Amino acid sequence: MTTPILSGDMWCVNFNSADLTACEEVKAAVAGQSHYIHYLVVFLLSTTTFTLGAGETTPGAPDTKILGAVPFSSSGGSPLIVDLRDNPIILTAGKSLVALTTNAVSITILVIGKTA
Numbered sequence: 001m002t003t004p005i006l007s008g009d010m011w012c013v014n015f016n017s018a019d020l021t022a023c024e025e026v027k028a029a030v031a032g033q034s035h036y037i038h039y040l041v042v043f044l045l046s047t048t049t050f051t052l053g054a055g056e057t058t059p060g061a062p063d064t065k066i067l068g069a070v071p072f073s074s075s076g077g078s079p080l081i082v083d084l085r086d087n088p089i090i091l092t093a094g095k096s097l098v099a100l101t102t103n104a105v106s107i108t109i110l111v112i113g114k115t116a
Contacts, residue, residue: 006112008114009114009115009116010038010112010113010114011027011112011113011114011115012110012111012112013026013027013109013110013111013112014108014109014110015099015108015109015110015111016106016107016108016109017099017106017107018104018105018106019104019105020050020099020100020101020104020105020107021060021100021101021102021103021104022059022060022100023053023056023059023060023061023062023098023099023100024098024099024100025056025096025097025098026052026096026097026098026099026109026111027096027097027111027113028096029055029094029095029096030094030115031094032093032094033093033094033115033116034090034091034092034093034095034115034116035090035091035095035096035097035113035114035115036088036089036090036091036113036114036115036116037066037084037088037089037090037091037097037111037112037113038084038085038088038112038113038114039082039083039084039085039110039111039112039113040052040067040080040081040082040084040109040110040111040112041079041080041081041082041109041110042070042079042080042107042108042109042110043079043107043108043109044072044079044080044101044105044106044107045074045105045106046072046074046103046105046106047072047073047074047103047105048071048072048101048102048103048105049068049069049070049071049072049101049102049103050068050069050070050072050080050099050100050101050107051065051067051068051069051070051099051100051101052065052066052067052068052097052098052099053065053066053097053098053099053100054066054091054092054095054096054097054098055091055092055095055096055098056096056098060100061100062098062100063095064092064095066089066091067082067089068100069102088113097111
């Protein structure tokens, strides 16, 4: 795994939760600006399905699915690593980055990006 380098106006979020079934905000929205997701690592050791999204107008569901649903098994294994440095995911301006799982499980999400 290559370690991404933070530079300039980039940020890093290390998000942890024991239950993402209700959909949680990973990175808050910034009015009039978009989040650019450059790097994503998801650590899960339980059976569930993971979804990453933008915004949450209706409680418990992302407005737009960005990634997923990605299945994980209880056997563990490698984390999900998504390197988007050459072609980042761009969220709609004013939308937060949210995550959701189908079961209540412990999860760690590392996100590196920038907001512009």
